[in-house]
Amino acid sequence: MTLRFRLLNVFSIDDDPFSGNPLCVFEDAGSLDPARMQAWARQFNLSESTFITAADLPAGEADVRIFTASYEMPFAGHPTLGTAHVVAELAAALGAQEGSGEVLDEVTLSMPAGRIPVRRIPGGWQLRANPAASRPLEVAPAEVAEVLGVGPGAVVVDGAHWVDAGVEQLLIELEDADAVAACTPEVRGLHERLAVPGREPQVYVWAWTGESTVTSRLFAASGSALEEDPATGSAAANLGSWFALTERRGLQVTISQGAQVARPSQLHLLIDDEGTVFVGGRVSEVGSGTVGQAGSRP
Structure with missing residues (x-):
């Protein structure tokens, strides 16, 4: 066979x-x-x-x-x-x-x-994403920044939330593209401070680069290993869901990801006027x- x-x-x-x-x-x-x-x-x-x-x-x-x-x-x-x-x-x-x-x-x-x-x-x-749930991260922005290896002011205030449109991930908004590129997460800190007990952490950092463009990275820790994903459709669905949950609708956003792992990628995110989230790409x-x-x- x-x-x-x-x-x-x-x-x-x-x-x-x-x-x-x-x-x-x-x-x-x-x-x-x-x-x-x-x-x-x-x-x-x-x-x-x-x-x-x-x-x-x-x-x-x-x-x-x-x-x-x-x-x-x-x-x-x-x-x-x-x-x-x-x-x-x-x-x-x-x-x-x-x-x-x-x-x-x-x-x-x-x-x-x-x-x-x-x-x-x-x-x-x-794809059309399923409806999502969200909850805030109960960790101070400066502590989040320390785990990510960026400056204390790099994390946007109220910019860290758990979102689940199929896979729960921690979404963290950073102040700019330079902060996204500078991230060097500390694996132990991801497990201890940015993860749900019993689950391996998945942390998605992102920042606006224009009115309808975003740059992002996703880090996943497995034991002591840290992996970076070149393009994460589930996280894009979660990001679009976060926009919909916060009444940012009628949006079309292009997400760039993967440059840091030599796999440049583009994801196209649409949030319609009803808050339905669509993620597409080539x-x-x-x-x-x-x-x-x-x-x-x-």
Whole structure:
């Protein structure tokens, strides 16, 4: 038995083959148990890999599991967009075989965080985020700045909040792009002061760079290791949700992320007049292949 997979860059930039956030999508993983999915995600060692466990391709619906190299996630942005692209491609191939030639412009993915509608946009895909909840961080701005390794005035007053539109993350607004670029978080401080007990911290720092542009970085601590994500759709959804919760609606924002890890990325955030949040970006397919499933181990 073999497993088919595709490699994609999500939130990529046109004409840059090494931009965006890499993703592996396993096309037909219904036979895999969670331990085997985790093992394959660890084998590919990308920020996330997704597994399509069931699909109704004519209807554009699929069940999806998302794994990092270490654990399963209930929701993540770039895996959602990349997997929607693959589901639509599989549906198109099936339609060609059956003579329909139909191209899907809308896909719905079911994952532990719920059903996520995704639609095609020029050059890529856009998801609609689920409604979010928010709560303030009960830590002084100067203490937050100390953990991030920036000056005591770099954190905007009342600029740190937990937001959860599928994955709870700590969003921290900084005074400018220089402060975002200067962040050198201290891992122990992230665990002790900027995390929920029992959960690994995910901290998203951001700053306005113009009327409709933002620069951002996301840091995730796992034990003593610190990782930086090149493009974080779940955090963009949380940021858009924070704007909606604070009555900043009718916004279109372009988020730049990934420069510090040599994977420049662009995410497009839309908050409509009703406060619904959409996150979109370019999706580029860069390769495909198969892996063997013989034997008792992957």
